[in-house]
Amino acid sequence: xxxxxxxLAQNLFPIFGLLAVGGAALMVASRQAxxxxxxxxxxMLCVAGCFLTLEAEFLGIAQLLVYAGGIVVLFLFVVMxxxxxxxxxxxxxxxxxxxxxxAVAGGLLVVGGALRNALFGPAAKEALTLRPEITNxxxxxxxxxxxxxxxxxxxxxxEILSIILLVALVGAVVLAKTERV
Amino acid sequence: MQGYAPILLLVLVAIxxxxxxxxxxxxxxxxxxxxxxxxxxxxxxxxxxxxxxxFSVRYYLIAVMFLxxxxxxxxxxPWAVQFKELALFGLVEMGIFLFLLLFGYGYxxxxxxxxxx
Amino acid sequence: METLASLLHTSPATAxxxxxxxxxxxxxxxIAPPLTWAERRGSAMIxxxxxxxxxxxxxxxxxxxxxxxxxDGVKFFFKEDLVPPHANKxxxxxxxxxxxxxxxxxFAVIPMGRSxxxxxxxxxxxxxxxxxxxxxxxxxxxxxxxVYGILVAAWSSNNKWAILGGMRASAQMxxxxxxxxxxxxxxxxxxxxxxxxEIVKAQQGTFLGVLPNWYVFRQPFGFLVFFVCMFAEANRLxxxxxxxxxxxxxxxxxxxxxxxxxxxxxxxxxxxxxxSALITTMYLGGWGIPFVADHGQIPVIVTFxxxxxxxxxxxxxxxxxxxxxxxxxxxQLMNLGWKKLLPISMANLLYFAYRMRG
Numbered sequence: 194x195x196x197x198x199x200x201l202a203q204n205l206f207p208i209f210g211l212l213a214v215g216g217a218a219l220m221v222a223s224r225q226a227x228x229x230x231x232x233x234x235x236x237m238l239c240v241a242g243c244f245l246t247l248e249a250e251f252l253g254i255a256q257l258l259v260y261a262g263g264i265v266v267l268f269l270f271v272v273m274x275x276x277x278x279x280x281x282x283x284x285x286x287x288x289x290x291x292x293x294x295x296a297v298a299g300g301l302l303v304v305g306g307a308l309r310n311a312l313f314g315p316a317a318k319e320a321l322t323l324r325p326e327i328t329n330x331x332x333x334x335x336x337x338x339x340x341x342x343x344x345x346x347x348x349x350x351x352e353i354l355s356i357i358l359l360v361a362l363v364g365a366v367v368l369a370k371t372e373r374v
Numbered sequence: 375m376q377g378y379a380p381i382l383l384l385v386l387v388a389i390x391x392x393x394x395x396x397x398x399x400x401x402x403x404x405x406x407x408x409x410x411x412x413x414x415x416x417x418x419x420x421x422x423x424x425x426x427x428x429f430s431v432r433y434y435l436i437a438v439m440f441l442x443x444x445x446x447x448x449x450x451x452p453w454a455v456q457f458k459e460l461a462l463f464g465l466v467e468m469g470i471f472l473f474l475l476l477f478g479y480g481y482x483x484x485x486x487x488x489x490x491x
Numbered sequence: 492m493e494t495l496a497s498l499l500h501t502s503p504a505t506a507x508x509x510x511x512x513x514x515x516x517x518x519x520x521x522i523a524p525p526l527t528w529a530e531r532r533g534s535a536m537i538x539x540x541x542x543x544x545x546x547x548x549x550x551x552x553x554x555x556x557x558x559x560x561x562x563d564g565v566k567f568f569f570k571e572d573l574v575p576p577h578a579n580k581x582x583x584x585x586x587x588x589x590x591x592x593x594x595x596x597x598f599a600v601i602p603m604g605r606s607x608x609x610x611x612x613x614x615x616x617x618x619x620x621x622x623x624x625x626x627x628x629x630x631x632x633x634x635x636x637x638v639y640g641i642l643v644a645a646w647s648s649n650n651k652w653a654i655l656g657g658m659r660a661s662a663q664m665x666x667x668x669x670x671x672x673x674x675x676x677x678x679x680x681x682x683x684x685x686x687x688x689e690i691v692k693a694q695q696g697t698f699l700g701v702l703p704n705w706y707v708f709r710q711p712f713g714f715l716v717f718f719v720c721m722f723a724e725a726n727r728l729x730x731x732x733x734x735x736x737x738x739x740x741x742x743x744x745x746x747x748x749x750x751x752x753x754x755x756x757x758x759x760x761x762x763x764x765x766x767s768a769l770i771t772t773m774y775l776g777g778w779g780i781p782f783v784a785d786h787g788q789i790p791v792i793v794t795f796x797x798x799x800x801x802x803x804x805x806x807x808x809x810x811x812x813x814x815x816x817x818x819x820x821x822x823q824l825m826n827l828g829w830k831k832l833l834p835i836s837m838a839n840l841l842y843f844a845y846r847m848r849g
Contacts, residue, residue: 202379227582227646234639245378250624254632255448262635263444266665267437269642273658274429335624336685337459340452344464351449351467355474358442362478365438366487369431380618381599381629383512388595391516392588392754399568399750412576414650415745426649433662439829440665447672450840451628454680457847465848476837488829490822 206246213239226272230265237261251336435487446475511618515598523760524560530810537814570749578746582647587754590640594758596633597765600626602687604778604795605786621688628685630769631672634724638664640758645743656742660726663824667723670832674716677840678706678773691777696784703781707774714774716836721766728813767805775801
């Protein structure tokens with residue numbers, strides 16, 4: 194019993210990973226939009242668990258706050274806002290098979306390319322090892338490490354991000370305001 | 375990872391307890407449903423339309439605004455804990471970031487997105 | 492600790508973990524039912540009624556009607572459990588769990604007393620040891636999960652009142668989360684970290700010579716925002732748009748009965764307890780005794796009791812406010828959240844950033 198528990202505890206990362214894939218599968222396979230969203234939520238929670246097993250606590254928490262706490266709520270709102278029951282399933286889903294296949298192929302290419310780069314590319318070794326200041330304990334926790342990376346190394350992307358957020362904010366208002374409800 | 379075992383255990387306990395209680399109470403509770411018990415609870419009136427109606431687009435707007443500010447706070451956390459180390463440079467950097475967002479905040483306020491009619 | 496561990500045939504670390512998990516879970520499960528009683532007696536007191544005082548064990552033991560909580564529990568257990576045919580069955584079962592689990596995690600990282608040494612190792616009265624990297628962000632993240640219990644319960648019930656209540660409540664909860672996290676950031680900034688143990692330590696001693704060095708005095712505006720947002724997050728009056736008895740009967744849990752309803756109820760009181768524990772740790776000095784700078788000599792049990800006293804006092808404030816203030820109108824609520832609390836907490840944050848610029 195105790196051995197089983199210990200081996201479970203040592204393999205939490207693959208367990209969470211498999212559960213996340215299961216959640217994603219549920220999301221794709223389910224016919225009911227709300228079930229899909231909840232499958233997505235479950236996958237996101239498991240990904241946060243993956244981050245925690247890798248001791249990337251801040252990323253795990255950010256995953257919980259932004260994805261599980263924010264984006265999924267948005268999806269759930271949208272799914273509940275539109276009456277999907279009024280449309281026939283055929284009308285929504287059947288005409289897009291070709292487009293969907295193309296999109297999937299494109300996505301696979303991008304992801305595959307990125308993976309190939311990360312695993313076998315010239316910078317693979319650097320990308321796959323923890324940064325030395327984290328492993329030798331030069332920084333206290335990973336929020337501190339994140340803040341170093343964010344506010345020193347990736348200054349410009351960070352500032353650009355605020356513009357993206359601004360666009361999202363303004364865009365949502367403009368879109369919502371066209372329909373007076 | 376060892377440190378997070380208690381959390382996992384607590385989650386499991388919190389899931390197990392309702393499941394156990396449900397199973398136990400299933401053994402003792404009565405189960406005699408009838409059509410009246412199964413009616414939609416609408417203060418005794420027979421419901422006319424489906425409950426899942428369209429909702430105001432404002433809910434969607436609220437969710438988007440929440441998301442934007444949520445992402446913003448996630449970036450503020452690491453900034454706040456390293457505030458002393460980042461010093462004035464960090465303050466200026468975050469100042470620009472916040473200024474842009476506050477600009478957006480002012481814009482949606484002026485457009486009346488924050489006003490619930 | 493060693494004796495307990497040897498009794499259970501495990502290592503001290505495992506035994507301590509079991510004790511902590513049971514404590515965090517048992518504390519909520521132990522306080523929540525009496526809290527329902529306190530709510531009813533408190534409302535009766537405020538409205539000049541008597542309140543529940545009839546329930547009795549063996550026809551004799553009444554304890555001011557406290558037995559009522561037990562009687563309620565027994566009743567929930569033996570009630571018929573209906574799943575309405577118009578509901579989405581699977582989600583209808585899932586929703587109470589989604590509401591219950593986050594509520595039970597409320598005490599997870601909160602230090603409930605002084606850390607102490609036993610047999611050469613240091614033991615901490617919180618589920619996670621200090622320096623774990625999640626710190627106070629964990630309760631915030633878990634608090635964000637509370638929306639799902641309400642939304643899923645509302646949608647799966649397929650009832651007009653339920654969906655109305657659920658949508659209103661979830662929009663309210665996400666709106667107030669923004670002000671909440673902005674208020675908290677000012678504390679993290681002043682403390683220089685978000686570890687709850689650090690936050691509690693930073694609040695020991697005195698402020699301006701006469702006040703305890705609590706954040707409630709050092710950041711009164713942040714506290715105001717945090718306190719109000721906590722009411723909204725816990726869905727308590729004046730923010731109880733999830734239920735709104737006078738308008739939509741019982742809101743999101745209108746179709747729920749028996750044990751499933753009990754779980755949702757427990758989750759509500761769990762959230763009140765979690766909110767109280769959060770406010771205590773962030774703004775009221777946690778387990779620290781006011782004006783005491785060095786807690787090294789104070790017995791652990793005293794610090795635990797101090798923490799418990801603060802939490803329960805705050806719970807009573809929650810009850811007091813519920814029966815004193817009327818409910819907001821929905822547009823007032825959105826106004827307050829987006830146009831008042833958000834700017835206040837943002838100004839609070841910028842003020843402390845300016846003062847600490849170094």
